Amino acid sequence: MRTSLGATTGRAARRLLSSAPALIGVLVFTFLLMRVLPGDPAVFFASGPNAGQAEIEAVRKQMGLDRPIPEQLLRYLGDVGTGQLGRSMTTGQPVMKDLRERLPASLELTFAALLIALTLSIPLGILAALRPGSAVDHGVRLLCSLGVCVPTFVSGLLLIYVFYYLLGFAPDPTGRLDVFAAAPPGITGFLLIDFALTGDWEGWRAAAAQLVLPAVTMALFVIAPLARITRASMLAVLGSDFIRTARSLGLSRTQIVVTYALRNAILPVLTIAGIVFSTMLGANVLVEKVFSWPGVASYALDALLSSDYAPVQGFVLLMAVIFVAVNLVVDLLYGLADPRVSIS
Amino acid sequence: MSPLLRIENLSVTFATRAGPIEALRGIDLTVGAGQTLGIVGESGSGKSVTAFATTRLLDRAGRIAGGRILFKGQDVSRLSGKEMQALHGAAISMIFQNPRAALNPIRTVGLQLADALRAHRDLSAAAARARALDLLKAVLIRDPERRLDAYPHELSGGMCQRVMIALAVACEPALLIADEPTTGLDVTTQKTVMDLLARIAAERGMAMILITHDLGLAAKYCGRVVVMERGRLVEEAAPGRLFAHPQHAYTKRLVAASPTPNSTLADLVGETRPAGSGIPAAPHPAPPRGTALLLEVQDLVKRYGNAAAVDGISLRMRPGESLGLVGESGSGKSTTSRLICRLIDPSEGTILFDGQSIGDVPARDFHRSELRRAIQIVFQDPNDSLNPRFSAFDSIAQPLKRLTGLRGAALRARVMESAERSGLGPDLIDRFPHQLSGGQKARIGIARAIAVRPRFLILDEPTAALDVSVQAMILHLLDLLRREDDLAFLFVSHDLNVVRMMCERTIVLQNGRVVEEGASETLFARPQSAYARELLAAIPHFDPGAPLAATA
Numbered sequence: 001m002r003t004s005l006g007a008t009t010g011r012a013a014r015r016l017l018s019s020a021p022a023l024i025g026v027l028v029f030t031f032l033l034m035r036v037l038p039g040d041p042a043v044f045f046a047s048g049p050n051a052g053q054a055e056i057e058a059v060r061k062q063m064g065l066d067r068p069i070p071e072q073l074l075r076y077l078g079d080v081g082t083g084q085l086g087r088s089m090t091t092g093q094p095v096m097k098d099l100r101e102r103l104p105a106s107l108e109l110t111f112a113a114l115l116i117a118l119t120l121s122i123p124l125g126i127l128a129a130l131r132p133g134s135a136v137d138h139g140v141r142l143l144c145s146l147g148v149c150v151p152t153f154v155s156g157l158l159l160i161y162v163f164y165y166l167l168g169f170a171p172d173p174t175g176r177l178d179v180f181a182a183a184p185p186g187i188t189g190f191l192l193i194d195f196a197l198t199g200d201w202e203g204w205r206a207a208a209a210q211l212v213l214p215a216v217t218m219a220l221f222v223i224a225p226l227a228r229i230t231r232a233s234m235l236a237v238l239g240s241d242f243i244r245t246a247r248s249l250g251l252s253r254t255q256i257v258v259t260y261a262l263r264n265a266i267l268p269v270l271t272i273a274g275i276v277f278s279t280m281l282g283a284n285v286l287v288e289k290v291f292s293w294p295g296v297a298s299y300a301l302d303a304l305l306s307s308d309y310a311p312v313q314g315f316v317l318l319m320a321v322i323f324v325a326v327n328l329v330v331d332l333l334y335g336l337a338d339p340r341v342s343i344s
Numbered sequence: 345m346s347p348l349l350r351i352e353n354l355s356v357t358f359a360t361r362a363g364p365i366e367a368l369r370g371i372d373l374t375v376g377a378g379q380t381l382g383i384v385g386e387s388g389s390g391k392s393v394t395a396f397a398t399t400r401l402l403d404r405a406g407r408i409a410g411g412r413i414l415f416k417g418q419d420v421s422r423l424s425g426k427e428m429q430a431l432h433g434a435a436i437s438m439i440f441q442n443p444r445a446a447l448n449p450i451r452t453v454g455l456q457l458a459d460a461l462r463a464h465r466d467l468s469a470a471a472a473r474a475r476a477l478d479l480l481k482a483v484l485i486r487d488p489e490r491r492l493d494a495y496p497h498e499l500s501g502g503m504c505q506r507v508m509i510a511l512a513v514a515c516e517p518a519l520l521i522a523d524e525p526t527t528g529l530d531v532t533t534q535k536t537v538m539d540l541l542a543r544i545a546a547e548r549g550m551a552m553i554l555i556t557h558d559l560g561l562a563a564k565y566c567g568r569v570v571v572m573e574r575g576r577l578v579e580e581a582a583p584g585r586l587f588a589h590p591q592h593a594y595t596k597r598l599v600a601a602s603p604t605p606n607s608t609l610a611d612l613v614g615e616t617r618p619a620g621s622g623i624p625a626a627p628h629p630a631p632p633r634g635t636a637l638l639l640e641v642q643d644l645v646k647r648y649g650n651a652a653a654v655d656g657i658s659l660r661m662r663p664g665e666s667l668g669l670v671g672e673s674g675s676g677k678s679t680t681s682r683l684i685c686r687l688i689d690p691s692e693g694t695i696l697f698d699g700q701s702i703g704d705v706p707a708r709d710f711h712r713s714e715l716r717r718a719i720q721i722v723f724q725d726p727n728d729s730l731n732p733r734f735s736a737f738d739s740i741a742q743p744l745k746r747l748t749g750l751r752g753a754a755l756r757a758r759v760m761e762s763a764e765r766s767g768l769g770p771d772l773i774d775r776f777p778h779q780l781s782g783g784q785k786a787r788i789g790i791a792r793a794i795a796v797r798p799r800f801l802i803l804d805e806p807t808a809a810l811d812v813s814v815q816a817m818i819l820h821l822l823d824l825l826r827r828e829d830d831l832a833f834l835f836v837s838h839d840l841n842v843v844r845m846m847c848e849r850t851i852v853l854q855n856g857r858v859v860e861e862g863a864s865e866t867l868f869a870r871p872q873s874a875y876a877r878e879l880l881a882a883i884p885h886f887d888p889g890a891p892l893a894a895t896a
Contacts, residue, residue, distance in 0.1 A: 240445065241440060241442060241445040241446045242445065242446055242447055242448045242449070244401055244440070244446070245438075245440060245446045245447065245448075245508070245511070246448070246459075247401060247432065248399060248401055248432055248433065248437060248438040248440075248512075249432060249433035249437070249459070249460040249463060249511060249512075249514075249515075250429050250430065250431070250432030250433035250434060250460075250463045250464060250515075251429075251433075251459055251460070251463045252429070252463065253425075253429075255459065255463075259451070259459070260448055260451070263450060263451075264448070264449065264450055337450065338449075338450055339449075339450055339495045339497070340449060340450070340495070340497050
C-alpha cells in the first residue's frame with residue numbers, strides 16, 4: 001500500500017475542514033426553518049391551554065424568543081460553538097445528553113440493518129450478474145421490487161405478526177431490551193458490545209433477539225438499491241478486458257468472480273452503502289416507532305410535533321455531522337480499495 | 345507429425361438484434377510447434393474472432409457454429425469449462441490489445457503473476473513471488489523488484505504489455521496468440537515489445553499466432569502469413585512472396601494501401617499518377633518566398649505541475665504549407681497542436697496567427713474570436729469526437745451556425761457541399777454515428793472542419809483509428825481538399841510514413857522539445873539526430889527481399 005498513514009490522516013483532516021462551511025449552512029438553515037414553521041413554543045410550553053397572555057410572555061422571555069431573530073441566531077451559534085445544543089422542553093434534559101443516550105440505539109439498529117442488507121444484497125447482486133436474464137436474475141429483481149414497494153411500517157407489522165404473534169419466535173417488540181432484563185453497564189451504549197464486553201451472553205442473546213426484527217425490517221427496504229448496484233457494477237466489470245485476461249490464464253472461477261471481479265465492482269457499492277447508511281439513520285423513524293425503539297429519529301419527531309426547537313436543531317446537526325463522517329469513511333475506504341485514487 | 349493447432353472449416357456466428365451474423369465462414373489453418381503464423385486483415389475480417397474462438401473466449405453472443413479446432417489432436421470446441429480452464433495459460437495463452445485494460449487495475453503486478461502461476465502449479469506464495477520476479481526479469485522490465493509491487497496504472501503502456509507477456513508465458517504454453525499486441529504503442533516501443541515477444545517464443549519453443557493489421561509487422565516477425573477478409577481466408581504464403589506478389593485482389597489492395605518508405609499517396613489508392621510522378625510525395629508547390637507567415641510560434645511552454653509537456657517549441661508556417669509533427673507519446677505533439685488551436689492555454693510563449701497574437705486569448709473565450717473560423721481541428725478518434733445524439737447533418741451544421749450565422753437553406757446547402765466534398769454521400773447525412781463506419785465518421789469530422797472554410801487545419805492523428813485501405817482514401821481526400829482550398833495543415837501523427845507523404849516539412853519532437861526539423865524528404869532519407877534515426881529504424885517494413893527476424 002503506497003498510501004502512507006500520514007498522507008491519509010492529512011487527507012481526512014482536509015476533508016473535515018472543507019465540510020465546516022456546509023455544517024454551518026445546515027445550522028443556519030434549520031434554525032430559520034424552525035422559526036418559519038407554524039406553532040409557537042411559548043404557547044405550547046406554558047402551563048396549559050388556559051394560560052394567560054402574561055404567562056406566555058414570561059415563558060417566551062425565559063426562552064429568549066422575544067429577541068430579534070438575528071440575535072437569537074448568534075446566541076444559538078455561540079452555544080453550539082461551546083458544545084451546548086440547548087435544553088429539550090419535553091424531556092427537560094440537555095439535548096446533548098438526550099442525543100448521546102439515544103444515538104447508540106439508532107446506530108446499533110442501523111449498523112445491524114446495513115450488515116444484514118449487505119450480506120443479502122451482495123450475493124444476490126452477484127448471482128444476478130453472473131446469469132443476466134436468467135430465472136435467478138428475475139427472481140432477484142422481484143425480491144428487490146417487493147422490498148422497495150412495501151413500506152417499512154407494513155413490513156415491520158407483518159414481521160411482528162408472523163414471528164411474534166403467530167410463531168412466537170421473537171420477543172416483545174418493545175424497545176431494545178426486555179423490561180425485566182438487566183441492562184449492561186453503559187460502556188459504549190451499544191448493547192451488543194456492552195454485553196459482550198461484560199461477558200453476559202444471556203443478555204447478549206436477549207438484546208440480539210430484540211434487534212433482529214427491526215433490523216430486518218429496515219434491511220428489506222435497502223436491499224434493492226444495494227443489490228441493483230452490485231449487479232450493474234458486477235456486469236460492467238465481468239465484461240471488462242482484465243476478466244478476459246484472467247480467464248485466458250486459466251484462473252479458477254471463484255478467483256475470477258471474487259478476487260478479480262468483486263473487488264473491482266465493490267467500489268460503487270461502497271458509495272451507495274454510505275448514502276444508504278446516512279439515509280437509514282434519519283429515515284428509520286417509522287421503524288423506531290413501530291418497534292418502540294428509543295432512537296434519535298423518533299426523539300426528533302416527538303420534539304418537532306411539540307414545537308420543541310432545540311432537539312430538532314440538534315438532531316439535524318447530528319445527522320449532518322454523521323453524513324460528513326460517513327462520507328469521509330467511504331472516501332478513506334475508497335483509497336484503500338482502489339490504489340488509483342490519488343492522495344490529493 | 346500432426347501440427348500443434350489445426351483449424352478445420354471453422355465458422356462462428358454472433359447473435360445480434362438484427363439476427364445472426366456470420367463472423368467466420370469456414371476457415372482452415374494450421375500452426376506447427378514453434379512456428380509463427382501471422383493473420384492480417386482489416387477490422388471485421390474475423391481475425392480476432394479466430395483467436396477468441398480458438399481460446400474459447402468469445403463473448404456470450406458468439407457461438408462456434410461448425411468445424412473443429414484441434415489442439416494437439418484434441419477438439420478444443422468440445423471441451424468442458426473445467427478442461428478448458430486447464431488448457432488456458434498452461435497450453436494456450438493470449439496477449440491482448442490495450443495492455444493497460446487487460447490487467448487488473450487494483451491488484452499488484454506481482455500478485456497477478458502469482459495468480460497466473462498458481463492457477464496451474466502448486467506453489468507457495470513466496471515461491472510464486474520469486475518466480476514472478478524471474479518472469480519480470482525475463483521480459484526485461486527495469487527495476488523488477490520494485491515493479492512487483494506496482495499497480496498497472498503506475499506503468500507505461502509498453503511496460504504493461506511486457507507484464508502481459510510475462511503473464512501469458514508464465515506457465516510455458518505451447519501456443520501463444522497475440523492479438524494486435526502493439527496497437528496503440530509507439531513505434532520504438534512496438535519494436536522492443538515485438539523483439540521481446542519473438543525472442544521469448546523462440547527461446548521457449550512456443551508457437552505464435554500474431555494477429556495484426558500492420559503488414560510490415562507481420563512480414564517482419566512471421567514465417568507464414570494468412571490474409572483474412574470478411575470471415576474467410578483469402579490467401580496464405582510466406583510474407584516475402586505474399587507482399588511482393590499478392591495473388592488475391594483483396595491482398596493486392598491491402599498491400600497497395602499500406603504506407604511504405606517509398607509509397608506516394610497515389611500509390612495508396614491504386615491510382616496511376618499522370619506523368620512526372622517521379623518525385624515521391626511532392627504534394628504542394630512551395631509558396632514563393634517572402635509570403636507573410638500564417639503561423640508563428642515562439643518558445644511555447646505548457647506545464648502541468650512541475651512537468652513541462654511542451655518545453656519551448658518554436659515553429660513557423662506559411663499559408664498553404666503542410667507541416668508534420670512527429671514523436672512518441674509524451675513528446676508533446678498533441679499538446680502542441682491543442683495549444684495552437686487554442687483549446688488549452690500556454691504557460692509561456694507567443695502564438696501569432698496572421699500577425700495577430702492569439703496565445704493570450706484565453707482558450708475559454710477563443711470561440712468568440714474572429715479567428716476561430718480560420719483555425720479548425722480534426723480529432724483523432726472519430727467515435728468519441730462526435731455527439732452520439734447528433735446526426736451527421738447536425739454535427740456539421742452546429743459549428744457552422746455558431747461561427748458563420750448561416751441559417752435555413754444556405755446552411756443546408758453549405759452542409760451538403762462540405763459533406764459531398766468530404767466524400768459523405770447525401771444518403772448518409774441523416775444517419776447517427778452508430779449507423780456509420782469508422783471511415784464515414786472520419787469524413788464527418790473532416791466535413792465539420794472544412795465547412796466554415798478555415799485557412800488552417802490541425803489534424804491530430806486523423807487516421808490512427810482507421811484501417812489502412814480507409815486511411816489511404818482519407819489521406820487522399822485531405823490532400824485534395826488542401827490543394828483546392830489552399831489550406832495549411834499541421835499534421836500530427838506517430839506514423840512517419842504517412843507524415844512523409846502528407847507534409848512538405850516535418851518537425852520531430854522529443855520530451856516537449858524540437859530535436860530535428862527539415863524538409864520531409866531530406867529528413868526521412870537522411871535523419872540527422874540520433875532520435876529521428878531511431879524512430880525511422882523502428883518502423884517495420886515489408887520489402888520483398890528483407891531478411892526475417894524470426895524464421896519459423
